[in-house]
Amino acid sequence: xxxxxxxxxxxxxxxxxxxxxxxxxxxxxxxxxxxxxxxxxxxxxxxxxxxxxxxxxxxxxxxxxxxxxxxxxxxxxxxxxxxxxxxxxxxxxxxxxxxxxxxxxxxxxxxxxxxxxxxxxxxxxxxxxxxxxxxxxxxxxxxxxxxxxxxxxxxxxxxxxxxxxxxxxxxxxxxxxxxxxxxxxxxxxxxxxxxxxxxxxxxxxxxxxxxxxxxxxxxxxxxxxxxxxxxxxxxxxxxxxxxxxxxxxxxxxxxxxxxxxxxxxxxxxxxxxxxxxxxxxxxxxxxxxxxxxxxxxxxxxxxxxxxxxx
Amino acid sequence: xxxxxxxxxxxxxxxxxxxxxxxxxxxxxxxxxxxxxxxxxxxxxxxxxxxxxxxxxxxxxxxxxxxxxxxxxxxxxxxxxxxxxxxxxxxxxxxxxxxxxxxxxxxxxxxxxxxxxxxxxxxxxxxxxxxxxxxxxxxxxxxxxxxxxxxxxxxxxxxxxxxxxxxxxxxxxxxxxxxxxxxxxxxxxxxxxxxxxxxxxxxxxxxxxxxxxxxxxxxxxxxxxxxxxxxxxxxxxxxxxxxxxxxxxxxxxxxxxxxxxxxxxxxxxxxxxxxxxxxxxxxxxxxxxxxxxxxxxxxxxxxxxxxxxxxxxxxxxxxxxxxxxxxxxxxxxxxxxxxxxxxxxxxxxxxxxxxxxxxxxxxxxxxxxxxxxxxxxxxxxxxxxxxxxxxxxxxxxxxxxxxxxxxxxxxxxxxxxxxxxxxxxxxxxxxxxxxxxxxxxxxxxxxxxxxxxxxxxxxxxxxxxxxxxxxxxxxxxxxxxxxxxxxxxxxxxxxxxxxxxxxxxxxxxxxxxxxxxxxxxxxxxxxxxxxxxxxxxxxxxxxxxxxxxxxxxxxxxxxxxxxxxxxxxxxxxxxxxxxxxxxxxxxxxxxxxxxxxxxxxxxxxxxxxxxxxxxxxxxxxxxxxxxxxxxxxxxxxxxxxxxxxxxxxxxxxxxxxxxxxxxxxxx
Numbered sequence: 001x002x003x004x005x006x007x008x009x010x011x012x013x014x015x016x017x018x019x020x021x022x023x024x025x026x027x028x029x030x031x032x033x034x035x036x037x038x039x040x041x042x043x044x045x046x047x048x049x050x051x052x053x054x055x056x057x058x059x060x061x062x063x064x065x066x067x068x069x070x071x072x073x074x075x076x077x078x079x080x081x082x083x084x085x086x087x088x089x090x091x092x093x094x095x096x097x098x099x100x101x102x103x104x105x106x107x108x109x110x111x112x113x114x115x116x117x118x119x120x121x122x123x124x125x126x127x128x129x130x131x132x133x134x135x136x137x138x139x140x141x142x143x144x145x146x147x148x149x150x151x152x153x154x155x156x157x158x159x160x161x162x163x164x165x166x167x168x169x170x171x172x173x174x175x176x177x178x179x180x181x182x183x184x185x186x187x188x189x190x191x192x193x194x195x196x197x198x199x200x201x202x203x204x205x206x207x208x209x210x211x212x213x214x215x216x217x218x219x220x221x222x223x224x225x226x227x228x229x230x231x232x233x234x235x236x237x238x239x240x241x242x243x244x245x246x247x248x249x250x251x252x253x254x255x256x257x258x259x260x261x262x263x264x265x266x267x268x269x270x271x272x273x274x275x276x277x278x279x280x281x282x283x284x285x286x287x288x289x290x291x292x293x294x295x296x297x298x299x300x301x302x303x304x305x306x307x308x309x310x
Numbered sequence: 311x312x313x314x315x316x317x318x319x320x321x322x323x324x325x326x327x328x329x330x331x332x333x334x335x336x337x338x339x340x341x342x343x344x345x346x347x348x349x350x351x352x353x354x355x356x357x358x359x360x361x362x363x364x365x366x367x368x369x370x371x372x373x374x375x376x377x378x379x380x381x382x383x384x385x386x387x388x389x390x391x392x393x394x395x396x397x398x399x400x401x402x403x404x405x406x407x408x409x410x411x412x413x414x415x416x417x418x419x420x421x422x423x424x425x426x427x428x429x430x431x432x433x434x435x436x437x438x439x440x441x442x443x444x445x446x447x448x449x450x451x452x453x454x455x456x457x458x459x460x461x462x463x464x465x466x467x468x469x470x471x472x473x474x475x476x477x478x479x480x481x482x483x484x485x486x487x488x489x490x491x492x493x494x495x496x497x498x499x500x501x502x503x504x505x506x507x508x509x510x511x512x513x514x515x516x517x518x519x520x521x522x523x524x525x526x527x528x529x530x531x532x533x534x535x536x537x538x539x540x541x542x543x544x545x546x547x548x549x550x551x552x553x554x555x556x557x558x559x560x561x562x563x564x565x566x567x568x569x570x571x572x573x574x575x576x577x578x579x580x581x582x583x584x585x586x587x588x589x590x591x592x593x594x595x596x597x598x599x600x601x602x603x604x605x606x607x608x609x610x611x612x613x614x615x616x617x618x619x620x621x622x623x624x625x626x627x628x629x630x631x632x633x634x635x636x637x638x639x640x641x642x643x644x645x646x647x648x649x650x651x652x653x654x655x656x657x658x659x660x661x662x663x664x665x666x667x668x669x670x671x672x673x674x675x676x677x678x679x680x681x682x683x684x685x686x687x688x689x690x691x692x693x694x695x696x697x698x699x700x701x702x703x704x705x706x707x708x709x710x711x712x713x714x715x716x717x718x719x720x721x722x723x724x725x726x727x728x729x730x731x732x733x734x735x736x737x738x739x740x741x742x743x744x745x746x747x748x749x750x751x752x753x754x755x756x757x758x759x760x761x762x763x764x765x766x767x768x769x770x771x772x773x774x775x776x777x778x779x780x781x782x783x784x785x786x787x788x789x790x791x792x793x794x795x796x797x798x799x800x801x802x803x804x805x806x807x808x809x810x811x812x813x814x815x816x817x818x819x820x821x822x823x824x825x826x827x828x829x830x831x832x833x834x835x836x837x838x839x840x841x842x843x844x845x846x847x848x849x850x851x852x853x854x855x856x857x858x859x860x861x862x863x864x865x866x867x868x869x870x871x872x873x874x875x876x877x878x879x880x881x882x883x884x885x886x887x888x889x890x891x892x893x894x895x896x897x898x899x900x901x902x903x904x905x906x907x908x909x910x911x912x913x914x915x916x917x918x919x920x921x922x923x924x925x926x927x928x929x930x931x932x933x934x935x936x937x938x939x940x941x942x943x944x945x946x947x948x949x950x951x952x953x954x955x956x957x958x959x960x961x962x963x964x965x966x967x968x969x970x971x972x973x974x975x976x977x
Contacts (some may be wrong), residue, residue, distance in 0.1 A: 051866070115764035117885065152836060282571035
């Protein structure tokens with residue numbers, strides 16, 4: 001009896017160590033990659049000295065601030081937990097996208113300033129991706145704006161929250177197109193890999209290779225802001241539930257804030273799952289990927305022209 | 311008013327022969343350009359006073375010159391006032407720039423006499439109020455600019471450019487001549503007032519539309535009539551290139567608007583289809599061509615085709631809405647097109663002048679031999695940067711505003727009833743969005759390759775900053791691009807009378823809106839405030855900069871470039887213009903330009919060098935121009951026999967010709 005007991009416990013032990021070993025490694029990794037690690041990275045980078053390449057020009061030093069300011073302003077104009085932003089009328093959706101376009105224009109220039117091969121490769125690929133992603137998102141905006149009758153993001157959000165919107169094929173297409181563009185614009189897998197260095201397929205990282213210290217911190221922060229902007233935009237157009245109305249009471253804002261965090265968590269989770277389940281594409285497959293978004297967006301717009309209810 | 315304007319134009323014309331004498335003088339070019347500048351400013355002021363005065367009467371005048379029974383009619387209404395303002399704004403900028411730039415001209419006698427004549431001709435086209443004066447001035451404008459294109463005639467390329475230009479210009483004038491012929495009818499009323507009063511049948515007015523599109527479109531550079539433009543515009547001296555691209559194409563737009571919106575009467579819905587179907591592809595193809603170039607001035611010339619495409623898309627939308635009786639949206643599209651006319655005149659002049667500065671400082675137009683100019687010419691580089699951002703339609707500069715307004719008009723077009731338009735307008739919207747994105751890529755390339763990075767040859771590494779007058783011009787234009795982007799409401803309001811006359815309504819007044827916002831339709835629909843946006847960006851950028859420098863770190867040190875640990879001192883390691891556009895060439899060019907890359911790698915150990923060949927075709931040249939050229943060549947070759955006949959045969963020929971003519975007359 002004792003013998004059997006020992007045998008069972010021994011076999012349990014064998015199983016346990018086998019099952020537990022990967023979990024322990026996973027736990028250690030998880031603890032290392034803390035949720036708040038990006039904050040620490042930013043602060044650390046800010047404190048470091050900047051190492052400038054010998055022939056970097058004044059433009060190279062100004063660009064991080066331009067990119068950061070442009071992205072920050074654009075991100076602040078997208079409604080998050082409430083739709084009544086004080087200055088939402090100063091820029092509509094087209095202007096927000098164009099503002100991001102300005103930031104990208106300067107980032108691509110920064111890649112070429114020092115005159116290295118890596119910077120050039122990054123900039124050249126970035127403008128190729130942008131030349132397809134930007135029309136795709138603009139046409140998506142056309143489709144959404146024609147359904148909502150406005151290009152003001154807060155008006156669109158209110159319209160999408162109302163019952164007038166109904167179930168439309170074109171909105172589904174617009175959502176898929178916008179998601180593809182968001183993946184491409186933020187340099188996520190399968191278009192670009194934000195975690196690599198020294199790889200010939202990289203785009204964003206190649207452009208910012210010569211940046212260091214506070215400049216790099218600002219550029220990193222801008223790309224984080226851009227991801228947040230895109231997710232907020234998708235949330236506020238396609239998941240308008242719970243957002244506080246312009247003159248709502250404080251509890252409505254609390255509800256809005258909680259649902260906003262929940263939406264971001266859901267989108268972030270979906271992005272993580274998507275990224276882990278797909279491999280990086282070759283650079284020249286990206287046009288096909290983005291071409292699909294372009295076609296979907298165009299089809300959505302065309303549907304709106306053909307029929308008011310689709 | 312009109313007398314004053316005509317006096318200014320007459321003085322400009324008189325300056326032309328005077329310049330022949332002055333060209334020999336050491337200070338001659340400064341005098342000619344200075345006088346042109348003063349006259350341009352005077353004309354611009356006259357036009358602005360005219361445009362901004364809401365109570366002004368329409369001025370007209372008949373001079374007893376030209377055809378004896380017709381005289382020369384002149385008239386300033388809101389449309390011509392706006393275009394006179396644009397022509398002389400661009401003209402003044404070019405003249406000011408040329409005061410500095412013209413000093414480097416080796417043979418001023420080849421440029422100076424034609425320059426004021428060219429300016430005067432463009433003004434007369436816009437002032438003309440009868441078909442005869444219009445056409446004579448139009449042809450005069452073409453010839454004067456042709457003389458300027460071939461001013462550096464020792465370059466074989468320039469002579470070829472001049473030849474192609476002359477052919478296309480004659481073709482354009484011929485089309486316009488026929489258009490006015492149809493407009494005048496059998497009665498032969500050549501003054502515009504009479505033409506306006508005689509309605510045409512739908513078939514005839516359709517013919518006039520097509521002829522106007524051919525005539526004015528070939529001068530403006532619409533695809534597929536653009537072939538001469540990227541050859542001729544860069545061949546001229548840079549201040550004239552700026553005038554040709556920034557201003558003369560706008561005179562062509564004026565010709566189109568005058569004929570189609572004014573003289574031709576109420577539009578039919580299908581007219582807009584034709585205009586849109588040409589405008590949209592022009593925009594996209596123009597910028598794709600631009601992306602394939604490595605000559606800095608040729609990139610700018612192709613980009614003009616893109617911008618003209620955007621303007622014609624705006625005009626096409628305006629026609630569509632006008633035909634369907636939606637005058638308030640037509641006013642929006644029309645205002646967007648005219649605003650882009652002004653904006654493009656400003657930034658294209660700026661960019662061509664900047665290219666001229668680079669050409670003077672380095673002797674190079676080929677981007678692949680430049681690089682690093684931001685270190686050697688920091689002020690030129692600063693102004694050019696603003697021009698590049700503005701032309702890429704990025705906020706807060708002016709190019710964005712006009713494209714934004716065009717997009718707003720497109721968003722209202724589902725309300726149009728006709729099915730053809732419902733299908734074509736989303737496609738045109740897509741083409742416009744594509745063109746905007748590609749334009750940004752194109753100007754990243756232009757600026758990044760020529761101004762950033764490291765110098766690729768000795769001339770670029772020894773370049774020196776240009777003279778003060780040129781720089782003042784560049785910065786004045788750059789400032790205009792910024793102001794027009796921050797305060798677009800002022801310009802929209804100034805365009806209201808033009809839209810009122812041409813499409814029957816105007817955009818809502820923008821002056822009283824809070825914070826100088828622009829609201830094209832209704833506040834709930836769309837609004838844009840460049841000033842506020844700019845202030846926000848400026849503020850958040852400064853806050854970030856101050857906070858980081860105070861709280862974190864403000865130190866930096868210089869070190870060799872990192873480049874992943876493998877920096878190479880040779881500047882040849884950098885991306886070039888053609889390698890920069892390789893990904894885009896691969897995406898779009900393989901179908902449109904049949905672009906192929908052939909790389910020959912010898913096997914290891916072989917001493918044969920590796921080779922890379924880029925094979926690229928211009929589809930429009932090969933499909934349209936080359937066959938026509940071949941046919942003409944063949945026919946002239948055959949007809950050449952006629953020059954070497956014996957006297958007997960000549961006499962027979964004359965006799966046969968006479969008989970044939972008599973028979974024709976008898977029938």
